Amino acid sequence: MPRIHLRVYVEPEQAEVLCNVLRSDGTYERLAAVVDTGAAVSLMPNDLLNKVAHRLGKRGSFIVEQAGIANQSFQAVEGYVMLMLEDEYGQRTSPFEVLVWFADTKVALIGFADVLDRAILHIDMLDQRLGWLQIDA
Secondary structure, three states: OOEEEEEEEOOOOEEEEEEEEEEOOOOEEEEEEEEOOOOOOEEEEHHHOOOEOEEEEEEEEEEEEOOOOOOOEEEEEEEEEEEEEEOOOOOEOOOEEEEEEEEOOOOEEEOOOOOHHHEEEEEEOOOOOEEEEEEOO
C-alpha cells in the first residue's frame, strides 16, 4: 500500500494531494486537490471535461442536491477518469479509475467514492502538521 504524503495547511485548515488525471492525448493533467472527508464523490472543475479522458456515468448531467450546512444545489456531469495520486517526494500510486463529478468549481476535491474508501487517512495537525494516505491503488 503506497504512502502518499499530503500537504497540510493551517490557514485555511486543509490537506491537499497532487492528482494526475489522464488526458485524452495520453499525458496527465496535474492538479492539487483538497482531501474532503465530507464529500461522497470527488469533484473536478468543468474545464477538465474537454481535456481529460473520461466516460460518462449513469447519471450524465444532473443536479446535485446538498444537505447539511451547505443546503445548496449545483449542476454536475458524472463521469469516470483514470488518475494517479502523487506526493512531493515522487511517490505515486498506479493509475486507477475514479468516479467524479465535473462542476463549476475552481477547487478539486478528493472524496470517498473510489479514493478515500480504499485508503487509510492520517493527519496530525497538533504536533507535526503532516498527513498521508495509505491507499490500495
